[in-house]
Amino acid sequence: MAKRRLISFDWAMKKLLRSKANFEILEGFLSELLRDDIRILEILESESNKEDTRDKFNRVDLKVKNQQDEIIVIEVQYDRELDYLQRILFGTSRVITEHLRESKPYADIVKVISVNILYFDLGQGEDYVYHGSTVFRGIHHQDVLRFSEGQQELYGQKEIHEIFPEYYLIKVNSFDDIAKDRLDEWIYFLKNEEIKEEFSAKGLAQAKSTLDVLKLPEQERVAYERYQDNLHYRASMVHSSYHLGRKQGRDEGKDEGRAEGEQQKALEIARNLIDVLDDETIAEKTGLSAGEIAKIRQG
Incomplete structure (x- = not known):
């Protein structure tokens, strides 16, 4: 069964x-x-x-x-x-x-x-x-x-x-x-x-x-499926962006300096996550300051 x-x-x-x-x-x-x-x-x-x-x-x-x-x-x-x-x-x-x-x-x-x-x-x-x-x-x-x-x-x-x-x-x-x-x-x-x-x-x-x-009523079932998809998407975004960003940052750091490369990739990760995560979580994942994240939200 x-x-x-x-x-x-x-x-x-x-x-x-x-x-x-x-x-x-x-x-x-x-x-x-x-x-x-x-x-x-x-x-x-x-x-x-x-x-x-x-x-x-x-x-x-x-x-x-x-x-x-x-x-x-x-x-x-x-x-x-x-x-x-x-x-x-x-x-x-x-x-x-x-x-x-x-x-x-x-x-x-x-x-x-x-x-x-x-x-x-x-x-x-x-x-x-x-x-x-x-x-x-x-x-x-x-x-x-x-x-x-x-x-x-x-x-x-x-x-x-x-x-x-x-x-x-x-x-x-x-x-x-x-x-x-x-x-x-x-x-x-x-x-x-x-x-x-x-x-x-x-x-x-x-x-x-x-x-x-x-x-579940049809409308509720659709909303639930969307909610579950969002959780999976969020977890995937955090996992993929964080690890890809660290790798790219390290690669760029070989030519441009590790610190600058990591900073640029942190900004790129934050831009990718700005619509799906809150500021506190983005700061934790990227190491960016609240001011830097606020500038990204302002465009």
């Missing part, structure tokens, strides 16, 4: 998972990841709700509130970013400040969980799922600082790390395609856009039915 094509999770986040009828899919993924029975109360406004001429290249994020009034931010990111960890720190900090009403005590600060689905290699490590939380450990006795009884009553939590932001990093491309548990079944889907018959993770059954490409 031929495999049924399923919609990628990022497209589903943009178009389908915002509907209350499909909350079960997102709840299943979050429940398996967080090892908890997650219930979504509502979808909150987030950056990816907006649509513009460059929407097909935006990172995809979704912000939800669960039954414990915690805010979970789910983000799908394709492009490599050296400062990605600082960006998600900024993102959680912004959510905290946005949801603390004026004149309210710090005890009302919202708990934020940042879930990051990454299709690029971030840092060095052997695992494909990483979890980060805040723990205060004694430098002399190595004991972990805990809440007093009064603080437990105030916060409604037993452990200090439960009031601080938490981070989950899923390095999809590092997954070896061997599903050893129910979370792995979800990661297999994130990587391969396929759900095997024997998979039993929470939410996957509805995902297999709802995210079937063939069930």
Whole structure:
């Protein structure tokens, strides 16, 4: 039997998972990841709700509130970013400040969980799922600082790390395609856009039915195919232009000087990518300054 094509999770986040009828899919993924029975109360406004001429290249994020009034931010990111960890720190900090009403005590600060689905290699490590939380450990006795009884009553939590932001990093491309548990079944889907018959993770059954490409209306299916083509084109442009530019720059550098040759090829790469990438990514790929990229955009 031929495999049924399923919609990628990022497209589903943009178009389908915002509907209350499909909350079960997102709840299943979050429940398996967080090892908890997650219930979504509502979808909150987030950056990816907006649509513009460059929407097909935006990172995809979704912000939800669960039954414990915690805010979970789910983000799908394709492009490599050296400062990605600082960006998600900024993102959680912004959510905290946005949801603390004026004149309210710090005890009302919202708990934020940042879930990051990454299709690029971030840092060095052997695992494909990483979890980060805040723990205060004694430098002399190595004991972990805990809440007093009064603080437990105030916060409604037993452990200090439960009031601080938490981070989950899923390095999809590092997954070896061997599903050893129910979370792995979800990661297999994130990587391969396929759900095997024997998979039993929470939410996957509805995902297999709802995210079937063939069930999309014709207009939606065409838009999805275009979105996928754009992702492939973008990746190809970055890969080809960067490596070809470096080679040509080195060749020209033999006659005109390496520095000048590399600079000219960086400018040429930037011109080729100016309509498909944002300024920050172009700067990372070419080494050009923001001013140099701005001049290219101005023609």
